[in-house]
Amino acid sequence: MVNVANPNILLDVQNLGIRLNTSRGPAQAVREVSFSLRRGETLGLVGESGCGKSITALALMGLLPDSAVVSGSIKLEGRELVGLPDADYCEIRGNRISMIFQEPMTALNPMHTIGRQIAEPLRRHKGFSAAAARKEAIALLDRVGLPDAGRRVDAYPHQFSGGQRQRVTIAIALACQPDLLIADEPTTALDVTIQGQILDLIADLVAERGMAMILISHDLGVIAENVQKMMVMYGGTVVESGATDAVFSRMGHPYTQGLFRARPRLGARKGTRLKTIAGTVPELADLPTGCPFADRCPLVESRCRAAFPAMVRVGGDHLVRCVRTDVSMANLPEVLGA
Amino acid sequence: MSTPDTAISMLALAQRPATGFWRRALRHRSFVVGGALVLLVLFAALLSLVWTPWSAYDIDIAAKLKPPSSAHWLGTDVFGRDIVSLLLVGARATIAVGVIAVGIGLSFGVALGLLAAARKGWTEELIMRMSDFTFAFPAVLSAIMLAAAVGPGMVTSITAIGIFQIPTFVRVTRASANAIWSREFVLAARASGKGAFRITTEHVLPNILSVLVVQATIGFALAILAEAALSYLGLGTQPPQPSWGRMLNEAQTLLFQAPSLAVYPGVAIAVAVLGLNLLGDGLRDLLDPRLARER
Amino acid sequence: MMLDPTQAAPPLVEVTDLVQRYTLPRESLFRPPAQVHALNGVSLQVKARQSLGVVGESGSGKSTLARLVMALERPSSGTVSLSGRDLNAMAVDELRRARRDFQMVFQDPYGSLDPRQTVARIVAEPLTALSRVGRADMRERVAAVLRQVGLRDADMDKYPHEFSGGQRQRIAIARALITQPKLIVADEPVSALDVSVQAQVLNLMEDLQEQFGLSYILISHDLAVVDYLCDEIAVMYLGRIVEQGRPEDLFAHCGHPYTRALLEAVPRARAGGGRRRRGAQAIASQSQSTAGCAYALRCPLADQRCRELAPALRELGPGHLAACHHAEAVMALPPVAAEG
Numbered sequence: 001m002v003n004v005a006n007p008n009i010l011l012d013v014q015n016l017g018i019r020l021n022t023s024r025g026p027a028q029a030v031r032e033v034s035f036s037l038r039r040g041e042t043l044g045l046v047g048e049s050g051c052g053k054s055i056t057a058l059a060l061m062g063l064l065p066d067s068a069v070v071s072g073s074i075k076l077e078g079r080e081l082v083g084l085p086d087a088d089y090c091e092i093r094g095n096r097i098s099m100i101f102q103e104p105m106t107a108l109n110p111m112h113t114i115g116r117q118i119a120e121p122l123r124r125h126k127g128f129s130a131a132a133a134r135k136e137a138i139a140l141l142d143r144v145g146l147p148d149a150g151r152r153v154d155a156y157p158h159q160f161s162g163g164q165r166q167r168v169t170i171a172i173a174l175a176c177q178p179d180l181l182i183a184d185e186p187t188t189a190l191d192v193t194i195q196g197q198i199l200d201l202i203a204d205l206v207a208e209r210g211m212a213m214i215l216i217s218h219d220l221g222v223i224a225e226n227v228q229k230m231m232v233m234y235g236g237t238v239v240e241s242g243a244t245d246a247v248f249s250r251m252g253h254p255y256t257q258g259l260f261r262a263r264p265r266l267g268a269r270k271g272t273r274l275k276t277i278a279g280t281v282p283e284l285a286d287l288p289t290g291c292p293f294a295d296r297c298p299l300v301e302s303r304c305r306a307a308f309p310a311m312v313r314v315g316g317d318h319l320v321r322c323v324r325t326d327v328s329m330a331n332l333p334e335v336l337g338a
Numbered sequence: 339m340s341t342p343d344t345a346i347s348m349l350a351l352a353q354r355p356a357t358g359f360w361r362r363a364l365r366h367r368s369f370v371v372g373g374a375l376v377l378l379v380l381f382a383a384l385l386s387l388v389w390t391p392w393s394a395y396d397i398d399i400a401a402k403l404k405p406p407s408s409a410h411w412l413g414t415d416v417f418g419r420d421i422v423s424l425l426l427v428g429a430r431a432t433i434a435v436g437v438i439a440v441g442i443g444l445s446f447g448v449a450l451g452l453l454a455a456a457r458k459g460w461t462e463e464l465i466m467r468m469s470d471f472t473f474a475f476p477a478v479l480s481a482i483m484l485a486a487a488v489g490p491g492m493v494t495s496i497t498a499i500g501i502f503q504i505p506t507f508v509r510v511t512r513a514s515a516n517a518i519w520s521r522e523f524v525l526a527a528r529a530s531g532k533g534a535f536r537i538t539t540e541h542v543l544p545n546i547l548s549v550l551v552v553q554a555t556i557g558f559a560l561a562i563l564a565e566a567a568l569s570y571l572g573l574g575t576q577p578p579q580p581s582w583g584r585m586l587n588e589a590q591t592l593l594f595q596a597p598s599l600a601v602y603p604g605v606a607i608a609v610a611v612l613g614l615n616l617l618g619d620g621l622r623d624l625l626d627p628r629l630a631r632e633r
Numbered sequence: 634m635m636l637d638p639t640q641a642a643p644p645l646v647e648v649t650d651l652v653q654r655y656t657l658p659r660e661s662l663f664r665p666p667a668q669v670h671a672l673n674g675v676s677l678q679v680k681a682r683q684s685l686g687v688v689g690e691s692g693s694g695k696s697t698l699a700r701l702v703m704a705l706e707r708p709s710s711g712t713v714s715l716s717g718r719d720l721n722a723m724a725v726d727e728l729r730r731a732r733r734d735f736q737m738v739f740q741d742p743y744g745s746l747d748p749r750q751t752v753a754r755i756v757a758e759p760l761t762a763l764s765r766v767g768r769a770d771m772r773e774r775v776a777a778v779l780r781q782v783g784l785r786d787a788d789m790d791k792y793p794h795e796f797s798g799g800q801r802q803r804i805a806i807a808r809a810l811i812t813q814p815k816l817i818v819a820d821e822p823v824s825a826l827d828v829s830v831q832a833q834v835l836n837l838m839e840d841l842q843e844q845f846g847l848s849y850i851l852i853s854h855d856l857a858v859v860d861y862l863c864d865e866i867a868v869m870y871l872g873r874i875v876e877q878g879r880p881e882d883l884f885a886h887c888g889h890p891y892t893r894a895l896l897e898a899v900p901r902a903r904a905g906g907g908r909r910r911r912g913a914q915a916i917a918s919q920s921q922s923t924a925g926c927a928y929a930l931r932c933p934l935a936d937q938r939c940r941e942l943a944p945a946l947r948e949l950g951p952g953h954l955a956a957c958h959h960a961e962a963v964m965a966l967p968p969v970a971a972e973g
Binding site for chain 3: 191222226262264
């Protein structure tokens, strides 16, 4: 069933909500998350620990625990994924939607050769024979820039460096030519000079194969340089979204501004103190009513706590979930200049 | 970055909402069943101190090999002794051997294991090779040699079994202790100036306790089996002290006339060992620090 | 900049020609086991009340340097001196007492605190390691230092798992402060923390430095963090210092191609960012020792001389050193684009 209204839309997420049982009671881990992706589009999810970005990614992959309650809709080319039985989801994972993770060492099985791990999705989803899969694995290793692929296909993960292992996980993720690639902090565990290479590689492959990509990171710099559009998440919901350039030129949400200001910057004037965001990230089970950022926001008012704010359009596709965008955006020169 | 850890730990929390050791323990099937069986054996041993239906030592040839009746609930053995009473008193020997033998294994084994992990180098090599050597020696053989030297009896069997338990505890302790020594908080303790002994007692030991407890329950089960085997061979508890192992031995000659004589002590041993194994499995799950360390 | 009295005094920390080699397990009976050259002759100084940042990637030797400065390992050769006293020449007891003056903060806020101990015991550990301390006295000192790092007295009876990453790092800093040390070696203290928490901890570290006249040796892979907190930065590559100087010097006109590569690799959070092509290759193995410059394999400026002769650390300007034959050429390049 193709979505006839918008045949170009690959992934359409509407009002996604995820409830989890935590030790402190039920928690709304993700709330009112909506976005869509066309083929070839890249989306960045940025936020700190506990904001819900990784859980959103797991929801797209159908990897949430059985006790999770998912509301809303996730449509892959018109097909509804929420509530899909696991057996059907297995056909999709690694095949139509692939994921790469932060820690390449734990994402790879130390007891299998990398060739076997790359061949696994090929044999499972595409029915390749062992010989054909091996040939394709070598071609993939070559494409991801691993030198001497023909010999190293039989090597074990521990024989590679961190950056090389991440290239292997990329090869595994791309083996079946998925439509959507989800990269969850793919370079956080790598050296900074390697990070750029890996991100370049991912970007090249995404463009080459016309895939859509969701890149998850806590690093604003990585997001700024690698995705066309972005969403900032806090307390389980999207607080700001829009084209990357638009968001970075005119940050509307106080949290985005706070995050931007809290980064130590290279070459900053000496003696400038880092402007922190007061307080700490709340437990998802203890979120305040109304705006999740209310307890820490410098611009908070009574109406912020009264109701969950709706998204406000501040320009084009640029949306901000805040009732005080007039003030926050007036503060911009100070935010960006500092 | 802690992000995926937070997501994954949130999911872990989502699957295990109950906190508190005893609440979780009482939901854990292995733990509950194993615990019940072990308590049963314990109860039998304690009960035998104050009361048994008949005396376990009185011989009454006239009443030998009687089937179960209202007087003798499981019947009598070849000497006319009440089987229920024999089982109850025999439980004492079982528990005594288990506790003391494991105690020996635990105290020496853990001490040596901790020493090996703390010192490394030649000390570690020496301790591990000694424990390999002890391990390689068949337990029964060493029990026989010991019995030949000092005479058979409960003390002999306890000593032999205890010595045989030591290498296992050395291995398990050393492996777990090594894992703790490589943790960063131990490095922090060293950076504060703490010496190896204090680090071992204050940091290493508390963090490996759960592993040791589990190993002790397993050791207990093995000790009971070993005691039964030794008694069967006549090297353990001596007559007239009742012992489940010796009951098996005596039942052997009458296997076709009165097979139930072998069944009762066999079931008793099985119950004790099964109970301890299940308890150990349960404890292993419940004391896993990853499960306890939720936030 | 009048006469600085601290200039005349001996440096607080002095590291001279530090070399550290580790022997790997034997792979074959017939060949000698391979060796990892973690440090290949590192010398540096830290003055009282000053901070030195050590930047490098995996394999640079920065964590090894931290461990050697903290006398947690013995070097293969070279000396580490604190206030003029050689740490490795001291008797065990003397070294233990000397540890009062230098403490460490570790990277992993989840691993550096014993999960089975209360915060009070954890924070008091440097005290209890040195001498017997009365319980009331200990609790008082713990409470005082917890307040200094922004935690509450009541927190001292809780367990680590009840705290967030940023709070645990504060506990770790409290533990490092309790003996009133002169030097704190911080190994990636904020790498595992969220950005907003990182900012809080960095501000705290800055405040503590001012308040107590501390010196830091801050190890990090993050140039921005080191730039923020430190008076001097040393860039390490494969066990050697390749450049050293004040943050302004390094940023405005760095003298080593590796420093430049690091600066260029940092992603910039700004509009119109777009992807910049980066061409650096993987780091060479620590087991091979090359005759020439260790960076030659990756360096765009490398020539025959670089491959044959290892450059020595030489002065390019006041307090600015670099180990590169082409340092002047690197300095002449346009400055790396700043952020925002």
